[in-house]
Amino acid sequence: MVLEKLSLEGKVAIVTGGGTGLGKAICLAMARAGADVVAAARRVELIEETAAEVRELGRRALAIPTDVTDSRQVNQMVERTLAELGKIDILVNNAGIVRGDLPRPIWDISDDDWRLGIDTNLSGAFYCSRAVAPHLVAQKSGKVINVASGWGLRGGRHNYMYCCAKGGVIQLTRSLALSLAGDNVQVNAIAPGLFATAALETPEMREFFADRGRFIPVGRIGSPDEIGPLAVFLASSASDYITAEVFIIDGGGLAGGYAPTGYAPVIPIKED
Ligand SMILES: NC(=O)c1ccc[n+]([C@@H]2O[C@H](COP(=O)([O-])OP(=O)(O)OC[C@H]3O[C@@H](n4cnc5c(N)ncnc54)[C@H](OP(=O)(O)O)[C@@H]3O)[C@@H](O)[C@H]2O)c1
Numbered sequence: 375m376v377l378e379k380l381s382l383e384g385k386v387a388i389v390t391g392g393g394t395g396l397g398k399a400i401c402l403a404m405a406r407a408g409a410d411v412v413a414a415a416r417r418v419e420l421i422e423e424t425a426a427e428v429r430e431l432g433r434r435a436l437a438i439p440t441d442v443t444d445s446r447q448v449n450q451m452v453e454r455t456l457a458e459l460g461k462i463d464i465l466v467n468n469a470g471i472v473r474g475d476l477p478r479p480i481w482d483i484s485d486d487d488w489r490l491g492i493d494t495n496l497s498g499a500f501y502c503s504r505a506v507a508p509h510l511v512a513q514k515s516g517k518v519i520n521v522a523s524g525w526g527l528r529g530g531r532h533n534y535m536y537c538c539a540k541g542g543v544i545q546l547t548r549s550l551a552l553s554l555a556g557d558n559v560q561v562n563a564i565a566p567g568l569f570a571t572a573a574l575e576t577p578e579m580r581e582f583f584a585d586r587g588r589f590i591p592v593g594r595i596g597s598p599d600e601i602g603p604l605a606v607f608l609a610s611s612a613s614d615y616i617t618a619e620v621f622i623i624d625g626g627g628l629a630g631g632y633a634p635t636g637y638a639p640v641i642p643i644k645e646d
Contacts, residue, residue, distance in 0.1 A: 379612040383408035386459045387609060388452070390442050390502060391469035393420025395571030396521065396601050400466055401428060403602025404609060410434035412455050415469060416441050434459060442469045442498030443490075445505075452505040461513065464609045465506045467499035467543070468521040472571065477532035491535020496542040503550055503561075511557040517609045518554075518561040520547045522620065524628050526565060540565075544620055551618035560617040562608050567624020569596040591626030 387404045391397035392413025398420075401411045405428040413421040413428075413435070421437035428435035436458060440451040455462055471494045478487075499520055510516025525533065526540030544563050551561035568586055587594040604623055607613055622628055 376612070380606060380610045381408050382464070382606065382609055385409045385463040385609070386412070386455065386461055387464035387466065388412040388414060388455055388462060388502070388506065389466040389468055390414050390440070390498065392424050392466075393417055393437075395472075396566065396569060396598050397466070397468040398424050399598035399602050400468060400605045402431070403599070403606050404464070404466075405431040405433040405435070406602075407606045407610070408433070409464065409609070410459055412436045412438055412451070412459070414438045414440040414442070414451050442502060443493040445501040448498070448501040449505050452502075452509075456509065462506055462509050463513075463515065464517045464519070465502055465510075466519045466521065466605060466609075467502050469498050470495045470521065470523075470539075471536070477530065479532055480534060483534060488535060492539050492542075495536060495539030496546070499543055499546055503546065507550070507554065507559070510559045511554060514558050516554075516559040517613075518547075518550060518559065519605055519608050520544075520561070520563040522547070522563045522565045524565055524567050524622065524624055526563075527620070527622075527628060547620065548618045555617055558614075560608075560613060562613070562616060562618070563620045564601065564604060564608070565620050565622045565624070565628075566601060567596060567622070567627040569598055569601065571598060589627075590624070591629065594625065596623065596625060 382404055387409045389397050389401045392401045393415045401413050401424050405411050410433050411428045413424040415421050418439050425435035425437040438451045438454055440447050520543050522543040523540040525537045526544045530537050547561050547563040583595050
C-alpha cells in the first residue's frame with residue numbers, strides 16, 4: 375500500500391535542466407518510479423543522453439531543447455509534450471544558474487547580470503508553471519516541484535541574483551500552492567544544500583567541496599542521486615496532503631552547520 379502510493383506508473387513528468395546534475399538524477403528517479411519523462415534544457419546532446427537513459431529503463435522520453443528564460447520556447451515545449459505524450463502530471467522546475475554567478479559587490483552588477491540571474495532562476499519557473507498549470511487544473515490532479523536552495527532562505531554576502539531568485543521561487547511555491555489547492559494540485563519546493571554536481575569536475579573544486587563537507591553536520595556534501603527519492607515522493611500520491619512546503623535536503627546545514635554567508639567561521643572547529 376505504501377509503496378504503491380509512491381509509484382509514478384502512467385504519469386508524465388517534465389524536468390527542466392534535465393540534462394545534468396540534480397535534474398538528470400530527478401529524471402532517472404522518476405523513470406525508475408514509473409514515469410515517462412521530458413528533459414528540457416538548452417544543451418541538446420545532454421538532454422538526449424538523459425532521454426536515452428530513461429528509455430533504457432523502459433519508459434517513454436522526450437528531449438526538448440528549451441531556454442526557460444524565453445516564454446515562447448517554454449509554451450512550445452509544453453505543447454509538444456501534450457502532443458506526443460498526451461498529458462502532463464508533474465512539473466519539476468529545476469533549471470538554474472548554480473555557480474556561474476560569482477559573488478560581486480552590488481555596484482559591479484549590471485542590468486543584464488541581474489536580468490539573467492532572475493530570469494533563469496525565477497522567471498523560468500514562473501513561465502513553466504504558467505504554461506503547465508491550466509492542464510493540471512483541467513485534469514484535477516498534478517504536482518509542481520520547484521528546486522530552490524538554502525540560499526533562498528538565508529542571505530549571502532555579495533550574492534544578489536541567486537538569493538533573490540531562490541527566495542522568489544519559495545514564494546512562487548506558496549502562492550501557486552494556495553491558488554491550485556482546490557484543484558487537487560500540490561506545489562512544493564525542495565531546497566538543496568551543497569550537492570556534488572558539475573562544479574566538482576576539477577581537482578581544485580573537488581578539494582574545495584571536500585573541505586566544505588567538514589562544515590556540514592553529517593560530514594559530507596550531498597550526492598545527486600540522494601535528491602531523487604524526495605522528488606519522487608513529492609511527485610507521488612503519497613504526498614497528496616502536503617502543499618506549499620519547503621523541503622530542505624542539506625545534511626543538517628541550515629540547522630546550524632555550513633554557513634556560506636561570505637564570512638569565515640568565528641569559532642574554530644574542534645577536531646575529535
Ligand atoms: N548543486 C547544488 O549544490 C545545489 C544547491 C542548491 C540548489 N541547487 C539547484 O539545483 C538546480 C540544479 O542544479 P545542479 O547543481 O544540478 O547544476 P547544473 O548541473 O549546472 O544544472 C543546471 C541545469 O539548468 C539548466 N539551465 C540553465 N539555464 C537554463 C536555461 N536558460 N534554460 C533551460 N535550462 C537551463 C542547465 O542546462 P543547459 O545549460 O543545457 O540549459 C543545467 O542542466 C538549480 O536550480 C540549482 O540552483 C543546486
